[in-house]
Amino acid sequence: MEEDNSTRYPALNEITDNPFHLLENYSNDSSMLTLASGFLSDEQFYIIHLIIIYTSQLINICAIIANSLSVAVFVKLGFSEPSNISLTALAICDFTLAMLLTWSNLCFWLTYHNVPLPFHGANVSFLTGGDHWAFLSSTVAWITAFISFERCLCILFPLKVRRLITPRGTFVAMLIIILLTFCPSFFMYIRYKFVWEFNPYQNVTILNTIPVNSEFVILFEKIYLVIYGVIQPLLAFLIVLICTVLLVVQLRKISFWRLSVTSAKRQRVQPEEYPAGSSSASGARISPKEESLVRKVVAIAIIFIVSYTPICIMIICYVALDEYNAFGVYRRLFVVSAYITSLGQPISGSVNILIYYKMASKFRSVFRRLVRLDRQEQERHELK
Template identity: 30%
Template sequence: MHPNATTATEREIKLINTIRPILSAEVYEALIMFLTYTSLFSTILGILSNVFVIIVYTKIGFSEAINISYLALGISDLSLSATRFWGTVCYAFVVTETNVPFDPLGITVTTSFFPGQGFEKATAFITAFIALERCLCVQFPLHVKRIVTKKKTVTSIVTIFLFAFIPSNFIHIVFPLKWVFIPAQNRTILAMVPLQTPLRYIIQRALLAYYGTVLHFIALFAVWIFTIFLAVGLKRTAEIRKENFQPSKAKQIKQKEDRVIKTVFLLSLTYFICSIPTAVTLLVPHFEPEFETSRGLARISSFSHLLSALMVVMNSNANLFIFIYMGSKFRETLVRLFVKKYP
């Protein structure tokens, strides 16, 4: 036996022996049930909250370019929550052993997992774009209207959706859905039928690397680099404002900018916190390959992926509450929406 294989086996046994007392079969099943139904609730909340975000920003209008970005964030998070909702429902069918006319786990690969990856990364890069937009406004306050225009914002948002979502559709080429007869069950179900060609493995690995590593960590670093530059530029902006505006005008501008900047900080902070489980889940296999390949570690791997998916949806849920907390105009519009409909 190859020495590396022996070492890997010993390490695998050590990891399993460490985890087994903590994550017994009973504890694992309870956790999976909890995460599944918590995710189901979170996805429903995400759908409702982002519908409100979209409606409110549509009513507020787009006199400011930042509102276009907020609307795009709501659309992306609504789409993410909807696809995750479908995937969680399918997983719930597996957990409860419900007989449905399709293969729940197989069908979610092309109808939930990869589309969800596309919208998840779109949300990440829109968050990074919002941080960049505010960073430019702070760094170049006298040229903000020329730098951050509605046309440039729309073009940037459309570009983000194109490179984040469209590649996820390539999975349909190598994992098509077909009706398959199951002799043991004497019924026909809709199932994923992978192509048995080298192209399948090339596209599958390319998509996993593209979404799981490249886009995830680029977006994560971009959000915080732009947010750091934003914080550094605040002091410089305050000095320029004092030199070019009357004290009362400078105070008014500062209050407005502070609200927007605090909103961006909260969006970035929430994204960072909710991305930590995903980042850990992606990085651990590089140091412990058995984490993904060992059947003995399947429980902890499954748990970590479900937790990561839940945190991603919770990031989408947070937007409404951040906008309510930080945006007086958002709050007023939201209240008027309900008061008008339910006097």
């Protein structure tokens, strides 16, 4: 006899407006319903979902460890350099992202295995984890945009910008970005509220969330999601992309300038391509320290672009397709793609520490002392 999925997945199917609900369809379009039925069965949905969750948890652990070490190193380095402040803010946000994803994954895993919880795993974790993760992703995007834009200005207008980019100014900029991008995530508590409901499967009262369906709140949510869920992340991504292209072009000019100087046998002549006093010439003659920092920022930005592109594609699909959301015909595809795209940023956060270690000698030195690599190498050398 064929197994009834409603008994196999009772914890997820108990509330019909649950984004993980599998048995009901909310579309009135029969043609779309027929098309969507062949996408993912219940079995395929959960197998893919669980594989992604296990993979995500492993990546999240790596991101938590990596960003914890990055913050510890930057604290030891101090914050006299503005770049250390912005990179520390980036590491803290990446750490928090990984923690939120870990919480959401854990709640879903426990719900899937029918572990009794004092709250509704999927709904509560969405409001306390997934929602904040989405907004914090935008915060990471804007911090990366700020870092890239600041490096562009430092190369194009070095004499003017260095007076403006100070540790205090960078700290204030980080606070403003967090206030404008992450703090609005708490507005979702206007749209949803916590309630105590009786759960017949556990025979206990558990904490759950329900939507507030007043016309004003629904209109507020639509405007709110367009601004903070669509416009804001896409604009940040565009700024990072443009600034990264400008930085790469400038690095190529720097390499050409160095090659011209070498071919001129170290004579003190101004390459013809860069007239004296031009911004290109001043940019080409940046110090090796500045050039190393630019290369580090370019590497961070490229990794961010690669990891954030799937999120931007998902946002565009969410806007373009009416049924591509947590409650539409394509909700299974939406949930799976959301989990897959969420893997990008923990990976990015885990890889950043390798960039710092490879491209920053001070970071590498403090990191090695922090994890006692230098002492271990010295002890091995003494034993030999």
